[in-house]
Amino acid sequence: xxxxxxxxxxLYDGFxxxxxxxxxxxxxxxxxxxxxxxxxxTPLIRRFDGPTSPAIVPxxxxxxxxxxxxxxxxxxxxxxxxxPLPTMLDLDLSSHEEIRIKNHTKATAxxxxxxxxxxxxxxxxxxxxxxWRGLEYLALIRDRIxxxxxxxxxxxxxxxxxxxxxxxxENVILHIPSPVFHHIRDDIKYLPNLNSLELSDDGDGGIWNxxxxxxxxxxxxxxAKQLSSLTLHASLLxxxxxxxxxSQLTSVTLTSSNPHNFRFILIHCQNLVEYKLIDENxxxxxxxxxxVPHFALRRLWVKNCDLSSFFPSLHAPNVEELYVEGTAMDRxxxxxxIAIALPSxxxxxxxxxxxxxxxxxxxxxxxxxxxxxxxxxGDMPGRAFDILEKKDGVRHLHLCFQQTxxxxxxxxxxxxxxxxxxxxxxxxxxxxxxxxxxxxxxxxLEELQ
Numbered sequence: 001x002x003x004x005x006x007x008x009x010x011l012y013d014g015f016x017x018x019x020x021x022x023x024x025x026x027x028x029x030x031x032x033x034x035x036x037x038x039x040x041x042t043p044l045i046r047r048f049d050g051p052t053s054p055a056i057v058p059x060x061x062x063x064x065x066x067x068x069x070x071x072x073x074x075x076x077x078x079x080x081x082x083x084p085l086p087t088m089l090d091l092d093l094s095s096h097e098e099i100r101i102k103n104h105t106k107a108t109a110x111x112x113x114x115x116x117x118x119x120x121x122x123x124x125x126x127x128x129x130x131x132w133r134g135l136e137y138l139a140l141i142r143d144r145i146x147x148x149x150x151x152x153x154x155x156x157x158x159x160x161x162x163x164x165x166x167x168x169x170e171n172v173i174l175h176i177p178s179p180v181f182h183h184i185r186d187d188i189k190y191l192p193n194l195n196s197l198e199l200s201d202d203g204d205g206g207i208w209n210x211x212x213x214x215x216x217x218x219x220x221x222x223x224a225k226q227l228s229s230l231t232l233h234a235s236l237l238x239x240x241x242x243x244x245x246x247s248q249l250t251s252v253t254l255t256s257s258n259p260h261n262f263r264f265i266l267i268h269c270q271n272l273v274e275y276k277l278i279d280e281n282x283x284x285x286x287x288x289x290x291x292v293p294h295f296a297l298r299r300l301w302v303k304n305c306d307l308s309s310f311f312p313s314l315h316a317p318n319v320e321e322l323y324v325e326g327t328a329m330d331r332x333x334x335x336x337x338i339a340i341a342l343p344s345x346x347x348x349x350x351x352x353x354x355x356x357x358x359x360x361x362x363x364x365x366x367x368x369x370x371x372x373x374x375x376x377x378g379d380m381p382g383r384a385f386d387i388l389e390k391k392d393g394v395r396h397l398h399l400c401f402q403q404t405x406x407x408x409x410x411x412x413x414x415x416x417x418x419x420x421x422x423x424x425x426x427x428x429x430x431x432x433x434x435x436x437x438x439x440x441x442x443x444x445l446e447e448l449q
Contacts, residue, residue: 009092024069031075038065038181043086045128046116048109049093057120058085084120088171089113089127093155105436106154113158117165124193127162128172130157131180133274156183164186173198173231185217191224197244200233200255218242234261234281247271256281257305263313266292275309291315293343301328317344325351335366350392368393377402380438382406389413395430400437407444410436414448 026034046054056075060067063085064077074421077408085139091113095108116251117125159180162169163320167190174181178201216353218236220243221227228250236242254265255275262277289312297316311334319342327334338345348369364387372394381402383414386409387399397413404410417431436448 021069026070027298028075032079035065035079036078038063041083043088045090047090047092048104048112048116049091049105053112054089054116054122056116057221069130079326084123087126089116089125091127091129092129093129093158096399103154106158109146110154110158110161114161117161120166121165124170125162125165125168127169128173128175129155129158129162130173130175130179147227151175152183155180159184162242166191167193171196175200177201182219188219188221189223192226194224194227196229196231197221197224197227197238197415198231200231201236203412221245224317231255234258237261237264250274252276253278255279258283259309259313262310263292266294266314270294271296273297274299276302276303276307278303280305280309299323301325306334307331308337310331312343314341316342319344320346321349322347324350324352332366338367345369347371347373351375362424364388364391366441370394371396371398372402373398378402380404382409385409386411387414397431398435398437403439407441410440411444411447 005095040062044058046366048054058066062312063076066073074142089324093109094102103345150251157178159174160183163184163397164187165186169191170193175198181201189395196203205311218239218241220241222243225248227245230244230249230251231253231256245357246376249269250271251274252269252272255278256263257277258281259279265272265275272294278301291313292315294314294316295318297319297446299321300319301323302325303311303323307324307327308331322338322342323343345368348367348371350364352375364384368391370393372388372391374388376396378401380399382404385404385406387413388394389409413431414434417434440448
């Protein structure tokens with residue numbers, strides 16, 4: 001009932017705040033409940049390269065309760081001082097190719113950021129800095145057309161300003177060139193509230209070392225006692241002085257990695273619960289011979305990686321969920337690697353692109369889990385349904401595909417594994433649930449219903 005009156009308040013142009021409206025006389029305790037439910041589900045975004053400075057107070061589209069009445073506004077502002085809305089400061093510093101314009105944008109962002117940080121103190125801050133460098137810029141530096149300092153001086157100034165407020169950091173994303181990490185190596189002092197951290201350089205740290213005439217050093221994040229989530233570009237693992245509280249991390253996402261990077265995380269993050277591998281670095285793909293045992297790991301995501309290169313490095317008997325995307329369905333070595341590395345798998349989600357009738361389903365034939373989710377952006381061949389019909393151990397089956405030319409085999413799965421449970425040849429083959437997302441004929445839909 002409370003929320004039904006809100007649209008009426010907004011639409012009533014003649015609303016007089018001086019009148020004794022029931023809405024304006026709600027007790028503070030009830031207003032606090034309303035304000036809590038009206039908070040945005042995602043962080044507010046604040047940019048610093050627009051035509052004006054970012055707003056401190058949320059507008060009507062972000063937090064409408066501020067604009068109902070004077071009483072509501074005063075109460076909500078008081079509440080925001082105690083529990084500020086989550087906000088992400090978005091500093092995209094590479095949005096223009098012209099160096100002069102880019103530097104002017106950075107100078108403007110620096111001025112606005114300094115004012116914003118002062119006005120919002122001591123509220124927690126989360127921010128994203130993106131200042132990517134293309135190979136063409138490295139070529140300009142190499143040819144002495146421009147100097148490295150032209151690229152990094154203003155980005156470094158912005159980072160140093162943010163480092164003055166490091167005690168306020170909560171969620172931080174840094175996609176910056178290697179020299180900028182070097183320039184702030186002594187500026188990060190105290191990180192009591194940092195929860196998540198994402199670090200990525202341009203992948204050319206070695207080239208930068210040559211161009212700037214020295215070796216970069218990396219800032220330490222050992223003071224982040226609350227840090228639990230890390231996203232890392234694998235090239236940064238080559239930094240010998242990269243110091244992070246590895247043992248306390250519970251979630252790690254590693255991008256552009258190889259088996260040795262994969263193994264490094266397993267060894268140093270013994271309390272890891274969730275591990276994501278995204279994209280494989282094809283260089284140095286030789287997997288170590290000895291598998292690393294890991295008993296805390298529960299969930300594993302692998303995207304665009306060769307499983308037979310990574311999984312021999314892992315033995316995780318307590319992993320319950322595996323998500324695989326971007327690998328072929330016909331690689332028997334992948335299926336064997338999964339079965340050996342993850343013997344207690346409970347949920348398997350496989351997402352692949354296209355699969356023709358002659359491709360083969362070695363992975364689907366050899367790997368099983370009580371919950372099986374099979375997703376493809378193309379059509380599903382009837383061969384897959386034949387395998388699933390007799391596949392042992394599956395209790396919950398979820399299929400997602402465009403369409404199939406073999407609806408008879410699909411319907412047979414439902415009839416043989418759900419309806420005729422007493423006549424099953426395999427005692428553990430009964431399906432407890434079956435979910436399908438596909439374009440099927442009206443006749444097939446009627447039978448499924």
